[in-house]
Each structure stands twice: as C-alpha cells, then as structure tokens.
Amino acid sequence: MAVESSHTRETAGAAETALPPLPQAKPKLSVDRIATFSEEDLLALCEATDAAIIDGGGFGWVNPPGRQVIESYFRGLLMVPEREIYVGRVDGVIVGSTQLVRPSRNNEAQAMAATITQAFVAPYARRLGLARMMVMRVEERARGMGYQVLNLDVRETHVGAIALYDALGYLRWGEHPAYARVGGQMIAGVFFYKLLQRKA
Numbered sequence: 001m002a003v004e005s006s007h008t009r010e011t012a013g014a015a016e017t018a019l020p021p022l023p024q025a026k027p028k029l030s031v032d033r034i035a036t037f038s039e040e041d042l043l044a045l046c047e048a049t050d051a052a053i054i055d056g057g058g059f060g061w062v063n064p065p066g067r068q069v070i071e072s073y074f075r076g077l078l079m080v081p082e083r084e085i086y087v088g089r090v091d092g093v094i095v096g097s098t099q100l101v102r103p104s105r106n107n108e109a110q111a112m113a114a115t116i117t118q119a120f121v122a123p124y125a126r127r128l129g130l131a132r133m134m135v136m137r138v139e140e141r142a143r144g145m146g147y148q149v150l151n152l153d154v155r156e157t158h159v160g161a162i163a164l165y166d167a168l169g170y171l172r173w174g175e176h177p178a179y180a181r182v183g184g185q186m187i188a189g190v191f192f193y194k195l196l197q198r199k200a
C-alpha cells in the first residue's frame with residue numbers, strides 16, 4: 001500500500017491552487033421579433049412573465065394570473081395589427097419581452113409617434129445587458145418605419161429601468177402621482193419620450 005507523504009500532498013495542493021480558473025462561457029444574448037410561438041418559447045415566456053410579476057416587474061398584473069391567462073394574452077397579441085412582440089433570449093431561451101405599439105390608423109395627429117410598452121426581463125436574467133438590447137431593437141424598428149418619436153412610461157419604483165432609459169437618451173417629461181396601485185399603495189409613474197430621427 002503506497003503512503004502519500006506530507007511533502008507530496010503539499011506539492012499537489014500547490015499545483016492545484018496554481019492552476020488558473022477555467023473561463024466562464026459568456027451567455028449568448030439575442031432579441032427576436034415573434035410572429036408565431038413554439039410551445040417551448042411560449043412556456044419560457046410564461047415562466048419569465050410569472051417571475052417578473054412576482055418580483056414586482058410592472059407587467060400590469062400584481063399577482064401571477066396563471067399559465068392559461070398569460071398564454072392567452074400573448075397569443076392574443078399576435079392578432080393585434082398595431083403591436084409587435086420582441087423577446088430577449090439568453091442562450092436561446094426566452095427570458096424577457098417588450099412590445100412596439102404603433103398608433104391606430106385613425107390617429108393622424110399622432111401618426112409620427114410609437115410606444116414601447118410591457119418591457120421586462122425575468123429577475124434571473126438581469127444585469128446581462130438584455131433589456132438595453134431589447135429597447136435598442138425596438139428603437140431601430142420604429143426609426144426604420146419612419147416614426148419620429150418613441151414614448152414610454154414606467155413605475156417610479158423601477159429604478160433600474162429608469163436608469164436605463166436615462167442612459168439611452170430618453171427625456172422625462174412628466175410624472176403621474178396615481179399611476180398604479182400595488183399592495184394598497186399608490187405608486188407614481190414616470191413618462192419618457194425620445195426623438196428618433198436625426199435632424200438634417
């Protein structure tokens with residue numbers, strides 16, 4: 001039976017600690033426009049939505065309404081001509097979403113402005129830069145369609161989202177003191193806009 005000396009153990013330990021750590025694989029981020037849902041995508045989107053609602057993500061719901069309701073909601077959005085759904089993915093799995101809302105055809109006075117709404121990233125996929133990618137993708141689409149203004153609003157409690165919009169050049173134009181009611185408490189909302197077309 002071989003006996004390992006203390007010197008051998010120390011040398012082995014030193015060799016182990018001297019090895020550099022293996023590099024962590026960087027997650028692959030992507031943003032897609034959704035025209036139809038696969039079952040896998042819809043399941044992931046529903047799970048991400050649930051997680052965002054539970055975390056106070058400001059998706060409209062205060063409490064998760066259940067898988068069937070969320071699924072019906074997203075399927076219904078695909079049939080609304082003025083809405084486009086964009087999803088954010090980490091390594092191919094949907095973890096967030098946002099929507100581009102175009103003005104209705106009879107709204108000639110505001111035909112130059114679109115709205116970004118329902119933007120969220122599940123809490124387990126934040127701080128990767130995905131929210132920024134989604135907003136910029138919607139901006140690019142709205143700009144390409146000729147819109148001059150992009151509007152949005154957000155609860156004042158979503159400090160991360162507000163910081164993102166500030167960093168992306170959105171301008172705050174107002175605050176609504178009774179924007180939302182959560183847990184019996186009134187929460188203010190912050191309103192932003194951004195001019196999309198560069199002046200010649």
